[in-house]
Amino acid sequence: MKFTQLLxxxxxxxxMALSAAAAQAEDTIKVGLIAAFSGPFADYGKxxxxxxxxxxxxxxxxxGGKRVELIIRDTTGPSPEIxxxxxxxxxxxxxxDFLAGFGLTPEALAVAPVAEQSKxxxxxxxxxxxxxxxxxxxxxxxxxxxxxxSYPMADWALxxxxxxxxxxxxxxxxxxxxEGAFKNTFVKGGGQxxxxxxxxxxxxxxxxxxxxxxxxxxxxxxxxxxxxxxxxAFMKSYRERGLAxxxxxxxxxxxxxxxxxxxxxxxATLGVITSFHYxxxxxxxxxxxxxxxxxEVNPAAGRPNFMAVAAYDGIGAIYEVAKxxxxxxxxxxxxxxxxxxxxxxxxxxIMIDPDTRDVVQTVYIRKVEKVNGEPYNVExxxxxxxxxxx
Ligand code: PHB
Numbered sequence: 397m398k399f400t401q402l403l404x405x406x407x408x409x410x411x412m413a414l415s416a417a418a419a420q421a422e423d424t425i426k427v428g429l430i431a432a433f434s435g436p437f438a439d440y441g442k443x444x445x446x447x448x449x450x451x452x453x454x455x456x457x458x459x460g461g462k463r464v465e466l467i468i469r470d471t472t473g474p475s476p477e478i479x480x481x482x483x484x485x486x487x488x489x490x491x492x493d494f495l496a497g498f499g500l501t502p503e504a505l506a507v508a509p510v511a512e513q514s515k516x517x518x519x520x521x522x523x524x525x526x527x528x529x530x531x532x533x534x535x536x537x538x539x540x541x542x543x544x545x546s547y548p549m550a551d552w553a554l555x556x557x558x559x560x561x562x563x564x565x566x567x568x569x570x571x572x573x574x575e576g577a578f579k580n581t582f583v584k585g586g587g588q589x590x591x592x593x594x595x596x597x598x599x600x601x602x603x604x605x606x607x608x609x610x611x612x613x614x615x616x617x618x619x620x621x622x623x624x625x626x627x628x629a630f631m632k633s634y635r636e637r638g639l640a641x642x643x644x645x646x647x648x649x650x651x652x653x654x655x656x657x658x659x660x661x662x663x664a665t666l667g668v669i670t671s672f673h674y675x676x677x678x679x680x681x682x683x684x685x686x687x688x689x690x691x692e693v694n695p696a697a698g699r700p701n702f703m704a705v706a707a708y709d710g711i712g713a714i715y716e717v718a719k720x721x722x723x724x725x726x727x728x729x730x731x732x733x734x735x736x737x738x739x740x741x742x743x744x745x746i747m748i749d750p751d752t753r754d755v756v757q758t759v760y761i762r763k764v765e766k767v768n769g770e771p772y773n774v775e776x777x778x779x780x781x782x783x784x785x786x
Contacts, residue, residue, distance in 0.1 A: 424463050425464050430495060432475075436624070437500060437624065441470065446700065446707075447690070448708065460719050471500075495517070508528070511532045522539045523539070525542065528541075537755055540672075546649055551581055561617060562589070563593065565621075566600070570620065593605050602630050615643070619649075625657070647669050653670050655674075663771075674743040709739050741757075752786060761779075
């Protein structure tokens with residue numbers, strides 16, 4: 397072969413390789429899932445991944461004529477800097493069509509400017525500080541907000557003759573939101589907050605705080621801690637320091653009695669009242685089907701929690717967008733479809749508010765009870781169509 401021929405055929409091969417790569421890129425819808433998969437919040441990413449896999453198993457991995465590709469990135473968090481770097485890489489190098497995940501508020505806030513600049517739709521599957529959705533017009537939230545689930549708890553407490561409380565919340569965005577929303581409704585309704593305690597986000601030591609709660613002699617303690625191990629630690633101190641015997645009830649957002657760790661908390665949680673958007677015990681055909689499919693697809697994952705459900709709904713929203721856009725994802729068009737979208741979630745019907753891009757949903761009041769020998773958050777009252785009270 398002559399040199400020029402050789403060059404030409406090499407060029408042909410190169411062009412072929414390039415167009416194959418381009419064709420492959422065009423044939424996929426890429427979803428970058430950013431969350432903690434290691435460290436103290438590792439369950440957040442794992443629950444989200446398991447929820448997404450459940451949906452993809454049910455609906456197949458093709459939509460709008462394309463294959464959906466999930467690209468998973470571990471923040472090891474809470475690590476806003478790592479989350480931001482991962483998002484930048486996903487957008488510029490992997491050219492993802494969607495950013496998704498975000499268990500922790502600081503990580504969602506750090507990524508918001510990346511979504512905004514690149515016009516990449518960002519589906520928040522947990523991070524629940526009210527302000528998150530205001531940080532970019534490319535964010536839609538399918539999970540909850542702390543004010544949304546906290547003020548119904550205050551309402552319920554007042555109606556049930558609880559008039560004096562101490563609040564304790566994790567000292568960062570969602571905790572401060574929970575404290576504010578609870579207090580606002582509670583005090584307006586004639587209740588009294590004797591003391592407001594904030595515990596550190598990293599490695600809190602609850603015993604001294606729990607003693608302070610006991611000494612203040614409230615009728616109840618209102619609690620927000622991020623889902624998982626902190627709930628176990630708080631309830632352990634509550635029991636050990638004899639608050640139940642002192643007649644101090646626990647009222648909380650459902651993060652405290654997270655379905656995924658509830659069984660590990662043992663009998664310490666029995667009788668705890670919480671307000672939340674999802675319970676694994678939610679009695680509906682959609683939830684029963686979800687629970688069954690989740691266990692089939694993720695046999696080692698344990699009981700699904702609210703993050704698994706938000707991720708299941710979030711990928712459902714992505715499929716809906718992809719279907720409507722025939723697989724050609726553009727940020728502005730995607731957001732127009734997400735605004736006002738209704739989803740028949742395992743938690744009950746939800747909607748993405750067209751003005752705020754935040755989730756509108758039913759907030760349930762639940763009590764921890766044993767069902768067939770296992771503790772569950774059993775729903776017994778509800779507030780319909782609750783918005784984040786922005
Ligand atoms: C948050 O960081 O926004 C967050 C984390 C865990 C929760 C709720 C909110 O359970």
